Amino acid sequence: MVTSLNKVLVVSDYDRTLAHEKDGFFLDDRVKERVENFAKNNFFAVVSGREKRLIDVFARGFTPTAWVLENGALIFVKGEEKVNAPECWFHEREKISSTLKEMNIPYxxxxxxxxxxxxxxxxxxxxxxxxxxxxEYNRGDAMLLPKGVNKASGILKLKEILKFGGLTVGVGDGENDLKMMEVVDVKVAVKNAVPCIKEIADVVLTHEDGEGIMELLDMIEKGELKSSEA
Structure with missing residues (x-):
C-alpha cells in the first residue's frame, strides 16, 4: 500500500492524551467516532506503553489505522502483529527478571x-x-525494553509497513513521548501534558486528552496545522 503524499499520519499516545484519567482511561465514544472518521481519509495510529490485552478492554471496538503498543515493541496493522524487538531479547529478559527479583523490585x-x-x-x-x-519513564512508572526500542523506533517501523511518505504529526503528554517527538514533522502537546513535552511542542492544544485530539483533527482538516519546517 503506497500512500498519497498529501495524507497525514497522526501518531497519538493513549493514556492522558486520547483517553482521560477521570474516565478510568476508557475511550469516549465521541473521540472514538471522530478518530475513525478522520482515519477514513488519513492515518491515525495509537502509540502507547500499554499491553494489547488492556487496550482491548479500554478501547473495545476502536479501529484506528494501527496500534504501536508496549512502548514501540509491538505493531498491529489490520490485525497482523509485528514484533519490533530482537529475538535475543527474550533470553536476556529472563536474566533481567531474575535480577529484579534479587533486588526485591516488583515487576x-x-x-x-x-x-x-x-x-x-x-x-x-x-x-x-x-x-x-x-x-524509560512515564509519570513515575518505569518500562524496560531492548536497547533502541521505543516509541520512535515503533513509529519508524510502522511507516515502513504503511509505506507512508506524508506529514507525520505526533501528539502526547508524558516523558515517554519525547522519543516519539524526535521522528515526527509536527510536535503537539495536549493541554495536560508535562512541561518537558510542552517545551518542545510546535503546538500546545487548548483542550486536554480526547477533547484535545478532536481539536487537533479539526485543525488538520481545516489546513490550520503546518510543519515547523514549512
Whole structure:
C-alpha cells in the first residue's frame, strides 16, 4: 500500500492524551467516532506503553489505522502483529527478571516489555541490569525494553509497513513521548501534558486528552496545522 503524499499520519499516545484519567482511561465514544472518521481519509495510529490485552478492554471496538503498543515493541496493522524487538531479547529478559527479583523490585511482563509501576530506579539499580536493556519513564512508572526500542523506533517501523511518505504529526503528554517527538514533522502537546513535552511542542492544544485530539483533527482538516519546517 503506497500512500498519497498529501495524507497525514497522526501518531497519538493513549493514556492522558486520547483517553482521560477521570474516565478510568476508557475511550469516549465521541473521540472514538471522530478518530475513525478522520482515519477514513488519513492515518491515525495509537502509540502507547500499554499491553494489547488492556487496550482491548479500554478501547473495545476502536479501529484506528494501527496500534504501536508496549512502548514501540509491538505493531498491529489490520490485525497482523509485528514484533519490533530482537529475538535475543527474550533470553536476556529472563536474566533481567531474575535480577529484579534479587533486588526485591516488583515487576510485570508484557509480551516484550517489563513494567515497574510507581517506582523510579536508582543509578545503582539500573547499572545492575542487563546492558542490552533501556529504561524509560512515564509519570513515575518505569518500562524496560531492548536497547533502541521505543516509541520512535515503533513509529519508524510502522511507516515502513504503511509505506507512508506524508506529514507525520505526533501528539502526547508524558516523558515517554519525547522519543516519539524526535521522528515526527509536527510536535503537539495536549493541554495536560508535562512541561518537558510542552517545551518542545510546535503546538500546545487548548483542550486536554480526547477533547484535545478532536481539536487537533479539526485543525488538520481545516489546513490550520503546518510543519515547523514549512
Amino acid at each position: 510485570s511482563l508484557g509480551k516484550v516489555i517489563i513494567y515497574i509501576n510507581n517506582r523510579k530506579l536508582s543509578h545503582e539499580e539500573i547499572s545492575s541490569l542487563n546492558e542490552l536493556c533501556d529504561v
